Amino acid sequence: MRRLWIRGDCWFGCERTEVPVLWLGPLQWDGQHAPVYACSPCLARIQAQATRYFYQRRPAVVRPT
Template identity: 60%
Template sequence: MRREWVDGDCWLGCDRAGIRVIWLGPVQWDGQHAPFMACASCLARLMRQADAYWMDRRPVAA
């Protein structure tokens, strides 16, 4: 599925409104759903955090 940048609110750290954001997935809580959106700078930070997590946990080559 192709994701597109739209005008909306960032739900990550910057919490800015009315900016370009992209859908990351649904937030699900107590049987309710909401769109989880992020701006480019917050998405980049999230990707760096994920990369660091994966690099710390990758298997060591024998």
């Protein structure tokens, strides 16, 4: 899948405006929808956090005896 970067506002901690951002998906709140975007540094931080989450919760490998 090809990533489509656009110029816009980052919705995460940096809150930078008019920077290249990637659409992450819709946010739904109280019946409303909003598009969520992240810049490259924030996206890298989110990916690192998700990777840590997955590694902490992955099932143990069962080795045959």
